[in-house]
Amino acid sequence: MNENIIPLNYLPLGKKAKVTALISEGTIRRRMLDLGLTNGTEIEALQRSPSGDPIAYHIRGAVIALRSEEASKIMVVAI
Amino acid sequence: MGLTSQSTGIGVLDSELKIERSRVDDKVIALAGNPNVGKSTVFNSLTGLNQHTGNWPGKTVTNAQGKYKHKDKSFIMVDLPGTYSLMANSVEEGVARDFICFGNPDATVIVTDATCLERNLNLVLQTLEITSNVVVCVNLLDEAKRKKISINLEELSNQLGVPVIGTSARSGRGLDALMDAVYEVTNQETANLPLQIAYDDTIEEAIRILEPAIQEQLKDKLNSRWIAIKLLDGDETLLEAIQKYLDYNLTSDENILQKISEAKEKICIAGIDHNMLRDKIVSHMVSIAETICSKSITFKNEKYNQTDRKIDAIVTSRIFGIPLMIGLLGVVFWLTITGANYPSEIIAKFLFWIEDQLTVFFTWLGTPSWVHGALVMGVYRTLAWVVSVMLPPMAIFFPLFTLLEDLGYLPRVAFNLDNFFKKSCAHGKQALTMCMGFGCNAAGIIGCRIIDSPRERLIAMITNNFVPCNGRFPTLIAIITMFFAGAVASPFQSLISTLLLTGVIVYGVFMTLIISKILSKTILKGLPSSFTLELPPYRKPQIARVIVRSVFDRTLFVLGRAISVAAPAGLIIWIMANIHIGDLSLLSHCAGFLNPFAKLIGLDGYILMAFILGFPANEIVVPIIIMSYMATGNIMELNSLDKLRELLVSHGWTWLTAVCTMLFSLMHWPCGTTCWTIKKESQSWKWTIVSFLIPTITGIVTCFFIANTVRLTGLI
Numbered sequence: 001m002n003e004n005i006i007p008l009n010y011l012p013l014g015k016k017a018k019v020t021a022l023i024s025e026g027t028i029r030r031r032m033l034d035l036g037l038t039n040g041t042e043i044e045a046l047q048r049s050p051s052g053d054p055i056a057y058h059i060r061g062a063v064i065a066l067r068s069e070e071a072s073k074i075m076v077v078a079i
Numbered sequence: 080m081g082l083t084s085q086s087t088g089i090g091v092l093d094s095e096l097k098i099e100r101s102r103v104d105d106k107v108i109a110l111a112g113n114p115n116v117g118k119s120t121v122f123n124s125l126t127g128l129n130q131h132t133g134n135w136p137g138k139t140v141t142n143a144q145g146k147y148k149h150k151d152k153s154f155i156m157v158d159l160p161g162t163y164s165l166m167a168n169s170v171e172e173g174v175a176r177d178f179i180c181f182g183n184p185d186a187t188v189i190v191t192d193a194t195c196l197e198r199n200l201n202l203v204l205q206t207l208e209i210t211s212n213v214v215v216c217v218n219l220l221d222e223a224k225r226k227k228i229s230i231n232l233e234e235l236s237n238q239l240g241v242p243v244i245g246t247s248a249r250s251g252r253g254l255d256a257l258m259d260a261v262y263e264v265t266n267q268e269t270a271n272l273p274l275q276i277a278y279d280d281t282i283e284e285a286i287r288i289l290e291p292a293i294q295e296q297l298k299d300k301l302n303s304r305w306i307a308i309k310l311l312d313g314d315e316t317l318l319e320a321i322q323k324y325l326d327y328n329l330t331s332d333e334n335i336l337q338k339i340s341e342a343k344e345k346i347c348i349a350g351i352d353h354n355m356l357r358d359k360i361v362s363h364m365v366s367i368a369e370t371i372c373s374k375s376i377t378f379k380n381e382k383y384n385q386t387d388r389k390i391d392a393i394v395t396s397r398i399f400g401i402p403l404m405i406g407l408l409g410v411v412f413w414l415t416i417t418g419a420n421y422p423s424e425i426i427a428k429f430l431f432w433i434e435d436q437l438t439v440f441f442t443w444l445g446t447p448s449w450v451h452g453a454l455v456m457g458v459y460r461t462l463a464w465v466v467s468v469m470l471p472p473m474a475i476f477f478p479l480f481t482l483l484e485d486l487g488y489l490p491r492v493a494f495n496l497d498n499f500f501k502k503s504c505a506h507g508k509q510a511l512t513m514c515m516g517f518g519c520n521a522a523g524i525i526g527c528r529i530i531d532s533p534r535e536r537l538i539a540m541i542t543n544n545f546v547p548c549n550g551r552f553p554t555l556i557a558i559i560t561m562f563f564a565g566a567v568a569s570p571f572q573s574l575i576s577t578l579l580l581t582g583v584i585v586y587g588v589f590m591t592l593i594i595s596k597i598l599s600k601t602i603l604k605g606l607p608s609s610f611t612l613e614l615p616p617y618r619k620p621q622i623a624r625v626i627v628r629s630v631f632d633r634t635l636f637v638l639g640r641a642i643s644v645a646a647p648a649g650l651i652i653w654i655m656a657n658i659h660i661g662d663l664s665l666l667s668h669c670a671g672f673l674n675p676f677a678k679l680i681g682l683d684g685y686i687l688m689a690f691i692l693g694f695p696a697n698e699i700v701v702p703i704i705i706m707s708y709m710a711t712g713n714i715m716e717l718n719s720l721d722k723l724r725e726l727l728v729s730h731g732w733t734w735l736t737a738v739c740t741m742l743f744s745l746m747h748w749p750c751g752t753t754c755w756t757i758k759k760e761s762q763s764w765k766w767t768i769v770s771f772l773i774p775t776i777t778g779i780v781t782c783f784f785i786a787n788t789v790r791l792t793g794l795i
Contacts, residue, residue: 022358027168027531028609029354034164035611036198038362047391050400051498054507056391056614061195063387063614065494067501070609 004078008043009055009071016044017076024073036060037074105153106265109179111206112190113199114161115615117218120248121190122158125258149258152266157184160528163198165205166314169531173316179209180301181324185265186212188257193223193230193245194616196376200368203239207273208305213241214260221247222616227379234375240273249621278308278363281349282356285311285342292338293329300325310339311346312357387616391491400495407488408584411479413577419471420560420573426470430463449657457653457706458646464702465645469553470638472560476552477629480517485620489514493612496588500607503592504599506535507610509542513591516546520749521756523548528760532608537766538595540757544749544774545587545594550641550697554744555580557701561723562737579741587745590777602769641698648692648699649706656710666707680779681739681786683731690743695751700744735789739782746778 011017019041022032036059037043044058054065066074112118126145143158159178160171179187189206191199196217203215217230236243242260246253264271277283286307293310294303301321309317310329322328329335346356393399434455441451483489489511497507508529516523523543530536547555559576599605655666663671670684677687689703705723708730727736748771749757758767789795 025354030164030166030168030357031609031611033358033361033365034166034168034201036201036365036368038358038365041365046388047395048397049395049494049497050397052397053501054494054497054610054612056395056494058384060198062198063384063391063616065497065507065610065612065614067497067507067607067610069607070611 005075006078007072008045008057008066008074008076009068011043011045011076011078013045013048013055015078016042017078018042019074020077021075022073023075024070028070028073032070032074035062035064042079043074043076105155106185106261107183108154108156108261108265109159109182109184109187110156110190111159111175111179111187111202112161112216112218113163113192113202115613116161116190116192116199117248118161118190119158121188121216121218121246121254121257122156124248124251124254126156147258149262152262154258154261154265157182162202164201165209170528173320176317177320177324179206181320184212186214186261188214188216188261190216190218190248193217193219194226194228196230197368197372200371201364204274204276204364204367207239207241208276208308209302211241211271211273212264213271213273214257214264215239215241215243216253216257217243217245218248220245220253221250222618226384229377229379231375231377235371238274238371238374241271274367276364276367278360281346281351282308282311282359285345288342288345289335289338292332292335296329296332296335297321297325297327307342308360310335311342312360313353384616390617391614394488394491395494404492404495405581405585407483409577409581411476411483412580412584413573414479415472415476416556416560416576416580417573418475419556422471422474423467423560427463427467430467434459434463452657453650453653458649460709461645461649461652461699461702461706462642464705465641465698466638468557468701469641469698470634472553472556473549473634473638474630476556477549477634478626481625481629482620482622484514485618485625487615487617490612490614494614497610497612499592500595501610503595504605504607505538505592505595506530506532506608507612509535509539509591509595512539512543513546513588516543516548517552518549520544520546520548520753524753524756524760532605534599534603534605535608537761538598538603540761541598541766541770541773542591542594544753544770545591545746545777547584547587547745548697548750550750551700551744554697554701555583555741558737558741558744562727562732562734583741583745586742590746590781594773594777640696644696645699645702648695648703651692652703652706652710656707664710666710670707679786680743680782681735681789682743682782683736685730686736686740686743690747693750694748697744697750733795735786735795739786742785743778743782746774746781748775 005020006017008017019037019039021039022029022037024032041060045055046058046063047056049055049065054067055071056063056065057071110118110122122143122145125147127147145156145158147154147156157178159175162169162172162175165172165176165179178184187206187210189199189203191203203213206213215235217232217235220230223230230245232243232245242264244253244257244260246257248254278286286304289307289310290303293306297303297306306317306321306329318329351359394403437455437459438451441455492514493507493510496510500507500509509527511529512523512526515526520543523546524540527536527539527543530539559580563572563576563579652666655669656664658665660668666685666688670688672684673687673691674684677684685707686704689700689707692703693700705726708726748754754767754771757770758764761767761770
């Protein structure tokens with residue numbers, strides 16, 4: 001395991017990262033895959049909602065909001 | 080989900096796949112696409128139907144159909160729900176997949192968003208696995224151009240092996256070419272040779288083992304290669320669908336079962352477990368999409384989304400996000416209330432002038448007085464009230480609301496509010512279904528299909544009624560204008576009215592959250608499920624179209640429904656007011672019976688009766704209240720809002736009565752159509768009754784509490 005691997009919800013706003021693994025199962029995993037979150041996909045943290053959660057991410061040209069529960073199951077490495 | 084008779088009537092609930100062809104050679108076209116790519120706009124432009132469009136995902140949750148003619152052929156177009164994939168992870172995806180697979184469309188048009196084509200291609204590639212009769216429509220080309228994204232359509236078409244047509248549906252560009260392409264595909268003038276997705280060797284081998292067995296059973300009814308992939312993936316829903324639509328149980332075939340386990344073993348030996356298999360399949364498609372895009376798209380400006388980000392940074396910021404949202408709501412209400420005042424009065428004057436002429440006419444005819452009474456004083460007068468009280472606020476509010484919808488603001492509302500919903504153990508998209516509820520609760524309840532988890536869907540359905548719909552919204556405005564703004568039309572008064580209305584709506588949202596939380600902790604226990612929400616790019620609204628659409632789709636439709644319910648209701652009220660038992664009219668008897676209880680919750684018998692009679696459509700509550708007071712009082716000439724206020728005050732209204740009536744309007748039983756929709760959607764009487772009782776009890780408790788607190792503290 002690389003030390004730089006962090007769950008997506010720890011990625012600071014404005015920073016970009018690459019997906020290294022999905023640790024979710026079942027439907028959530030499928031949802032994430034549908035969004036195009038496969039290994040190596042570039043993702044950027046854009047904007048927090050007023051209460052801090054969810055956070056909007058830039059994923060393959062679309063802006064998608066994810067709750068911390070989902071984001072914490074996406075492992076990324078900051079670039 | 081638009082607010083047309085089609086979407087709120089019986090038709091919309093029927094998601095059967097049968098399409099009525101009026102002639103044998105009518106061609107059926109399925110219209111698929113990701114959410115929010117302008118699919119409904121394409122559909123409307125081609126078919127001329129008023130499928131309501133809005134800049135937020137999940138507008139279409141059932142199949143709407145429309146017809147168009149091109150050259151010598153008729154085409155029936157079926158608008159499928161917007162989906163990211165056909166994996167049938169959700170109801171919408173299931174509906175879309177089932178139609179493409181089992182609805183036998185002659186062609187499937189996939190609408191894609193030119194500004195984020197790569198992700199859209201996922202759906203295209205999945206569809207190509209099922210059928211080769213596909214036309215890809217790259218929509219929103221104008222927007223892509225503005226963002227300096229250029230797309231080589233020809234290259235894209237070469238890569239995909241199917242026709243690719245570029246359009247800007249909002250301005251109608253490219254639609255002719257799209258119709259030409261559909262025409263050609265359906266008339267077999269060109270046989271598509273779509274891109275065949277080849278997986279890695281292990282998976283391909285497994286497919287080769289399984290495919291012939293399926294081919295043997297299903298013949299050419301479905302693409303057997305695709306079924307094979309799905310079976311390896313363990314897609315249960317597809318098996319159910321095959322059973323349902325083809326009346327065939329694949330797993331009852333020994334040969335197939337055996338081949339499945341044989342193929343799965345192959346995969347297992349190669350060290351691929353179930354998750355990995357799916358990942359491999361999806362990653363493979365994603366990488367193909369990436370490759371295709373890299374060959375056909377060039378971004379001249381990498382920072383093409385900067386403006387949107389800047390807007391988002393403000394409208395969803397920690398400090399401004401929520402105040403701005405409430406403020407915006409307030410501005411809309413303020414414009415509606417101030418703007419509606421004068422037209423209401425003018426319309427009322429005009430309609431009551433007509434009433435006088437009708438009276439003269441009936442007198443001249445020499446009809447018996449009860450005919451004049453029933454028709455003019457009963458039916459006509461109620462209608463006149465419905466129109467004059469409701470039309471102006473609707474004609475102002477709906478375009479404004481549609482404007483926000485068009486801009487793309489509503490998903491930001493969901494984004495801002497999501498954390499509250501999460502804390503209530505509910506789904507963030509509930510905010511979107513609430514926005515639909517502003518239009519019509521029945522539509523909002525159908526809209527709850529965008530929520531996948533059955534538990535959260537039920538919560539959203541039960542609490543949807545806390546958002547005032549089209550029918551109740553004018554009731555609120557009417558009461559405010561009559562009671563609070565009507566007396567003195569100063570700027571200060573309209574400010575108070577706005578605050579009051581905003582307060583009521585915010586209170587409704589607050590109650591939604593509380594009740595959701597209570598439900599999550601009691602009868603609908605559970606944790607929040609997964610949540611992803613797309614924040615689409617902001618779009619410049621087309622003002623003219625917004626006005627036309629909101630006036631015709633919404634205002635006139637709602638008014639029409641109100642009128643059709645109000646006419647008989649007016650008649651009933653008149654009859655009840657004119658049949659006397661003992662000294663009192665039937666109306667007074669009924670109101671008298673309800674009065675003790677009604678007083679407890681700050682209303683009176685007539686108001687409560689109006690709510691009961693308003694069960695078929697909430698629009699008529701205020702007109703019924705006015706009619707019943709007039710039938711029992713002695714003020715017969717009402718032609719201004721000031722007089723209305725006098726009428727209410729003379730029947731004992733205080734500001735407390737007005738507040739309680741508004742709160743009760745916000746929180747009481749859902750209207751007939753809504754109840755019926757809940758029954759249909761939940762497939763359960765139990766949940767229908769729960770949805771009936773919960774808002775009713777909440778309303779009664781709230782009104783009781785407020786009325787008695789105010790009385791006890793001597794505020795009144």
